[in-house]
Amino acid sequence: MMFVWAFLVGGLMCALAQLVMDALKLTPAKTVVLFVVLGAVAGGLGVYGKLVEAAGAGATVPLPGFGYVLVKGIDQAVQEKGVWGLFTGGFTAAAGGVKAALLFGLAAALAFRPKA
Amino acid sequence: MIAEQIGEASYRTAEAYIAETAACVGRKEGEGPLGQYFDVVWRDEGEAFSSFEKAEQALLAQTQDTALAKASRAWSDVDLVIGGDLMDQLIATDFEGRRHQRPLVGLFSACASFTEALAVGASTVGRKGPRTVLVAASSHHLTAERQFRFPLELGYQRTPTASWTATAAGAVLLVAEPTPVVVDAVTFGRVVDWGSKDANDMASAMAPAAVDTIQRHLDALGEAVEAYDAIVTGDLGVFGMKLAAHLAHTEYHFDLGTNLEDCGHLLYDIERQDVHNGGSGAGCAASVFSGYLYRHLRTGRWRRILLAATGALFSPTSSQQGESIPAIAHAVSFSRHGDSP
Amino acid sequence: MGAEVRGQAPRIQRYHAYADRIRPKPAVIHNVWWAFVVGGMIALLGQGITWGFQQAGLTGNRAATPTSIVLVGLGALFTGLGWYDRIVELGGMGGTLPITGFANAMVAPAMEYRAEGLIMGVGAKLFTLAGPVLVYGMATAFVMGAIRYGLGIG
Known part of the structure; x- marks a missing residue:
């Protein structure tokens, strides 16, 4: 059942982003930033966590899930370290994905050439 | 000279x-x-x-x-x-x-x-x-x-x-020595900016510049569109050709009619090659003229043509800063002498 | 509107009205449908990878980070092979919005600028498109975290 929800929620989130981009004539970069911000806001309001429970990867794979993870990481860090957690939490939570993107990105950039 | x-x-x-x-x-x-x-x-x-x-x-x-x-x-x-x-x-x-x-x-x-x-x-x-x-x-x-x-x-x-x-x-x-094909008149364009901002729609920005220059060229020579076997714009593409024809007809009171062609439209098979509006780039008009248009001018299909390539004069910086896109068109007319191919 | 264009305002307005009427429009329904399908498939793939890690003993949330890493790796690989731009050509936001698209946005400029050297080429360009995502994601998360901390729900 989780697989069905993952497909539906992940697909619907991307479809909504496409609709917003086409309707408001936004660039892809602006659309992605907007949705990451929306994910962080929804995470802060406690809404996004429920979506993750229901849809799993359907909510974590699209980038609004990245915004949510940042907020969640800050929450955890604040519980452990108090106010300083506001500064450390986001990067800690995002470390896995960002560092992977950085390393694989570097490797791919060195290994491949752009193709026509 | x-x-x-x-x-x-x-x-x-x-x-x-x-x-x-x-x-x-x-x-x-x-x-x-x-x-x-x-x-x-x-x-x-x-x-x-x-x-x-x-x-x-x-x-x-x-x-x-x-x-x-x-x-x-x-x-x-x-x-x-x-x-x-x-x-x-x-x-x-x-x-x-x-x-x-x-x-x-x-x-x-x-x-x-x-x-x-x-x-x-x-x-x-x-x-x-x-x-x-x-x-x-x-x-x-x-x-x-x-x-x-x-x-x-x-x-x-x-x-x-x-x-x-x-x-x-x-x-x-x-x-300087005579050959069958001569450049007989030129018109230098002026910058035309009608406020288009979408860098993915250069046709809208460039069509007014094309029509402006073509009209001034024809007026200066005292010629009608019919004096040319073809009037060829550069890089307006499918959409831009429609805009130019409409603009010429409604606002400048001349008909480009069936004589209008466009280098960006000629260079590709628009549907099959998935190029959307058509070709562009400084090399587009250059290659279409040097390869295709000149050949037909030289060998007799056409006697006289007008080439008016258009350029969108924006830069990535001006585009990111929200500036509109200025455009320009320069026109050159060519004639073939005699009947010799 | 270009301030320099004197006395042409009505003509320009008529021109833009006509252009807006006949301008070819993006096929929104087609684009949204394929964004749904492609985005859904990538999410489904992510769910499959998560399930795999869970089977291997990583319970609950602990499967999330490895899943992200695998997806990012796949996104980088597909970009390097020249396939990811085709996925996005069809799927639009369905390819761009998932974390695989984030990898694509990092790898593509880095590959492109290799000729400009390893430091200001590859190194700097990795973040040309990913940078804004990190900056505004972090900033928003900071604000939301501060609010939650202030309200005592953090």
Whole structure:
């Protein structure tokens, strides 16, 4: 059942982003930033966590899930370290994905050439 | 050379004859409807070069060399080279100058660079002036994409009004001694900005410039559209041609009619090659004229044509800062003498 | 509107009205449908990878980070092979919005600018498109975290 929800929620989130981009004539970069911000806001309001429970990867794979993870990481860090957690939490939570993107990105950039 | 001023920025030219032309293109352009008209079609986009900027320089060099070879001239015969491309600081045209070592006038008006160079060339070449002038323009799909749009492998959807920058170069050798095809008049364009802002819709920005220049050219010469076998714009594409025809009809009161063609429309099979609005780039008008239009002018299908390439004069900086897109069009008319092919 | 264009305002307005009427429009329904399908498939793939890690003993949330890393690796690989831009050509936001698209946005400019050297080429360009995502994601998360901390729900 989780697989069905993952497909539906992940697909619907991307479809909504496409609709917003086409309707408001936004660039892809602006659309992605907007949705990451929306994910962080929804995470802060406690809404996004429920979506993750229901849809799993359907909510974590699209980038609004990245915004949510940042907020969640800050929450955890604040519980452990108090106010300083506001500064450390986001990067800690995002470390896995960002560092992977950085390393694989570097490797791919060195290994491949752009193709026509 | 200029024989006579006939309008605000229109001149009759004399002693400006075309000795030869050459056009070299990339693979996609070679697979298009004009493929057979080009002197050289590359197998790819120049992937063997260490950068695509170097590939564009090589494409331009090959085109210039081919034009000279076809005319049985050497570089030492060339008194002046005039040309432009799309890359910042003209690093195709100018870097190519390191090799040929001939006097060089580099100029820029985006996709109108070719007709700008032709107009300047036709205005200067003559028996007393520079007697042999080599005019050229180039563009490369991948150098333009990275400069104006996105990295190549970044996924994004092209909008229906987006154009496809051609990997192409064209060169024209102008001489003072008579040949069958003469450049008889030129009109230098003025900057027209009607407030279009979408860099993925250059047709909307450029169509008013094309119509403005065509009208001033016809007025200066006292000619009607029918005086030409074809009026060919540059890089307006499918959408831009409709806009230009409508604008000419409703606001400028002349009909471009069935004589209107467009280099960006001619270069590709729009549907099959998935180029959306059509081709663009300084090399688009250059290669379509040097390969296709000149051939038919030379061999008798057409006696007289008008080429008005248009350029969108924005930069990535101006676009990001929210500026509108200024556009310009320069017009050149060509005639064939006698009936000899 | 260009301030320099004197006395042409009505003509320009008529022109833009006509252009807006006949301008080819993006096929929104087609684009949204394929964004749904492609985005859904990538999410489904992510769910499959998560399930795999869970089977291997990583319970609950602990499977999330490895899943992200695998997806990012796949996104980088497909970009390097020249396939990811085709996925986005069809799927639009369905390819761009998932974390694989984030990898694509980092790898594509880095590959492109290799000719400009390892430092200011590859190194700097990795973040040309990913940078804004990190900056505004972090900033928003900071604000939301501060609010939650202030309200005592953090």
